Amino acid sequence: MxxxxxxxxxxxxxxxxxxxxxxxxxxxxxxxxxxxxxxxxxxxxxxxxxxxxxxxxxxxxxxxxxxxxxxxxxxxxxxxxxxxxxxxxxxxxxxxxxxxxxxxxxxxxxxxxxxxxxxxxxxxxxxxxxxxxxxxxxxxxxxxxxxxxxxxxxxxxxxxxxxxxxxxxxxxxxxxxxxxxxxxxARLPDLELPPIAPGQPPPAAATIASTLRHHKRVFLTLGVGVLLVSAVRASRQVVIPLWADHIGLAPAVASLLYGLAGGIDMLVFYPAGKVMDHKGRQWVAVPSMLIMGLAMLLMPLTTGFTTLLLASLAIGFGNGIGSGLIMTLGADHSPRHGRAHFLGVWRLMSDIGGSCGPALLSLLAASLSLGAGIAATGLIAFAAAGALAYWIPPHRKPP
The missing domain is CATH 1.20.1250.20 (MFS general substrate transporter like domains)
Incomplete structure (x- = not known):
């Protein structure tokens, strides 16, 4: 099709x-x-x-x-x-x-x-x-x-x-x-590659090596921003229950906070996608990381259910509006020929960030304090916002 x-x-x-x-x-x-x-x-x-x-x-x-x-x-x-x-x-x-x-x-x-x-x-x-x-x-x-x-x-x-x-x-x-x-x-109709323009030779078969060589600038710029985004997103799954336990809230309350944050997360994905289509990717990518970063910086200052709930909801909202962001940016920059190889590298960078984020949080919590680890994650979110603001093209046309 x-x-x-x-x-x-x-x-x-x-x-x-x-x-x-x-x-x-x-x-x-x-x-x-x-x-x-x-x-x-x-x-x-x-x-x-x-x-x-x-x-x-x-x-x-x-x-x-x-x-x-x-x-x-x-x-x-x-x-x-x-x-x-x-x-x-x-x-x-x-x-x-x-x-x-x-x-x-x-x-x-x-x-x-x-x-x-x-x-x-x-x-x-x-x-x-x-x-x-x-x-x-x-x-x-x-x-x-x-x-x-x-x-x-x-x-x-x-x-x-x-x-x-x-x-x-x-x-x-x-x-x-x-x-x-x-x-x-299995009901999905098969896709057809776009036809080759008359007079042009067929493109050489893409490989992982050729993909890395031809798109290294994207991977080393916007790809690094995506890695930081994934690190922040993965860490958000840990910080809410850990900080709830740290300030003495019951496990059931921690689960409730996590569930409410997830509920907000699920409510806003389509409006955010519509904004990205009509205004551009920056209009969602940058606010998503700024909101999550600010919430994580404020979280170590929370001392009870109400304040932690507000911080958790902000994290859920920031993450929710960024739903599909990494996939969209990868799709925008992927070539039509060799797309699977490009997306494989793109997802690898995302998964590396997702693995490193909680590991860094654990390291900082063990060596300094849990509050310091959460605040550092907030700073990573600000760094991600800066990278996305700089490297995402400001226009809505395909790169």
């Missing part, structure tokens, strides 16, 4: 189910198992640090598989990559359920992370080609937002399954979710 020729002919509603349905279902599947993984690891004999490492294997698997995911998507196409990711994730989850060996359980978690990399890259590549530029930010913001909604719903479905059938039942919900995502993804 070629990309629509004009934005007047295009409607997000026409592709809503095949394009956004797999994201919702994949998010439900993963969200159902994430809270259960450390508990099952503990049941299999893991210590608390080892259980934390097991759940970290999902992120590690995603990070390590970004480049192979680009090769898979370039070779087999987006639709087949989405289907394969769902099947591979289901196999990994089934391994987790069927084994009583901690090493095999950890392998299953790693497989889930590997599938996440393939799925995320393939869906981004598909939407980049299928959606006209004037609708791109709305489409990718919705893609990110729908995934977050699925991740929000998943734990509730998993909790219900666990209540009635035991811990492993959450993986049944997860398997059903990712298999349903694969089934819906």
């Amino acid at each position: 070629p990309a629509p020729s004009s934005s007047a002919e295009f409607s997000l509603k026409r592709i809503a189910v095949p394009a956004f349905g797999p994201s919702l279902l994949f998010g439900v599947g993963e969200g159902a198992i994430l809270p259960i993984i450390p508990l099952m690891a503990r049941d299999l004999g893991a210590s608390v640090p080892v259980a934390a490492l097991v759940i970290a294997l999902i992120g590690i698997g995603s990070l390590l598989n970004n480049i192979p995911a680009s090769v898979i998507t370039a070779r087999w196409g987006e639709r087949q990559a989405i289907v394969a990711a769902g099947l591979w994730s289901a196999i990994g989850m089934a391994l987790c359920v069927l084994t009583s060996h901690l090493g095999l359980f950890a392998t299953g978690c790693l497989m889930v992370g590997m599938s996440q990399a393939v799925y995320n890259l393939a869906r981004q590549s598909y939407m980049t080609e299928a959606v006209p530029f004037l609708h791109r930010a709305r489409a990718l913001s919705t893609l990110g937002g729908v995934m977050r909604i699925g991740m929000f719903i998943g734990p509730f479905l998993g909790a219900a399954a666990v209540h009635w059938f035991g811990l492993s039942a959450a993986f049944g919900v997860g398997i059903a979710g990712v298999l349903a995502a694969a089934a819906v993804g």
